[in-house]
Amino acid sequence: MPVKNLSILGSIFSVFILVSCHSKKDVKPKKDAPVIVDVLIAKSQSVDNTIEANGTIIANNSVQLHPEVVGRLVYLNIPEGKAVKKGTVLARLNDADLQAQLAKSKVQLDLYQKTEERLKQLLDVNGVNQADYDAALNNVNGTKADIQYTQALIDKTIIKAPFDGVIGLRQVSIGAYVSPSDVIASMQQTNGIRIDFTLPEQYSDVIKIGGKVNLEVDAANEAKRTATIIAMEPQINQDSRNMTVRAIVQDGKGNIGSFVKVLVDVGANKKAILVPTNSIIPDDKNNQVIVVKNDKANFVNVQIGIRQANNVEIVKGINEGDTVVVTGVLFAKPKAALKVRKAKTLEQFASEQ
The missing domain is CATH 1.10.287.470 (Helix hairpin bin)
Structure with a gap:
């Protein structure tokens, strides 16, 4: 090949190298794509000031029947599942x-x-x-x-019914050698059932002896009953910060140990800011929500109040007009870029769940 052509090819190759190096120096790394979220514009609205609590049906009186001394059973009268009168002889030892x-x-x-x-x-x-x-x-x-x-x-050596009630299942047989650690049977007093339920300590001033609460014992037909508060545990649970309340249903019946929903009216309706429960980020010490500011995610500590089926009240932490993230919460990071896809109402968000 002529020397002139070689010289031309060398010049072209040098220019190509210079251009390539210059181009690589000007390329900037791509930024992370913003997280796409749906938001809710916080606003005050009327809230039914009734809270729900989980309760358990307990017997008015409940006992496990044990012998007081060691001996052999020579008589056993345990009518399983049937009512017996107080003082009925249920068992005798030799x-x-x-x-x-x-x-x-x-x-x-x-x-x-x-x-x-x-x-x-x-x-x-x-x-x-x-x-x-x-x-x-x-x-x-x-x-x-x-x-x-x-x-x-x-x-x-004689075991008698301590009160009018229903005998449970027999746990021993006649002729068995029993001691005080052995259970003969259980016994429950089913009339005048009681309900034990827990409430956050902030409602301790609302609960009063003699106050009324509504119960949903049968979730299938949503039948409601009324119970009267008879006692409260004076000490707040230090782990859950809840108080235990006991109410009695005079004319009610139910299976001992069953779950019951307790509806407690803690005051007149009020104005409050509600957000979907899914938008709350629980932490070891605080609850947080994500507020959009300048198209970025800002994690804000909030204090929650009344809980509803799908929503929760925000007592402190956000104000009316704040833009709260309701979807995409798990993917957002502090100060990360966000792209708002749609602003929804509480009703719209609930209908999509």
Whole structure:
């Protein structure tokens, strides 16, 4: 190839290298694409000031029947699932030795009483000294005490119904050797059922003894009952910061241990800012929401209040007019760029769930 052509090719190659190097120097890295989110414009609206709490049905009285002493079951009357009256004998343990001891003590008492009566007559005419009479009287009183003690031991071998109620399932069989750690059966008093439920400590001033709450025992037909508050646990749970409340339903029935929804009216309707529950970001110490400012994600600590089925009240942290992220929450990062796709209302967001 002629030298002239080689020179031309060399010049072209040098220019290509210079242009390439210059182009690589001017290329800037691409920025991360903004997260696409839907938002809600915060505004105050009327809120029904009724809160929901989870409750449990408990028996008015409930007990597990245990024997007080060790022995063999010789009688068992456990009508499973049926009502029994207070004082009904449900079980007996073998007490033959105690009955024999009781019979012996009664024979001794009879003898001691006759001796004491004779000595009393002699004492009245100074026919016997006071010490002999006192010894005879001591035998009478000591034997009476022995009889009472033996009778108390016999009573412990008898298991009676402590109240009117329904017997549960039998846990032992006749002839079994039982001890105080063994359960004979359980017993529940089902009339006048009670409801235990918990509320946040902020409502401690609202709950009053004698106050009324509504209950939804059967979620299928949404039947509501009324219960009366009878007691409150004076100590707030330090882990959950909840208080335990007990209410009674005089004319109600239900399965002991069942779940019940408790509706508590904590005051008149009020104005409040609501956001969807899904927009709340729980943290170890705080709850947060994402507010859009200058097209960027700002994580804001908030204080929540009343919880509804799909929404939650924001007591502190955001104001009317703030733009709150309701979708795409999991993908947003602090100060990251956001692109608002659509502004929704609470009703629109709930209908899409």
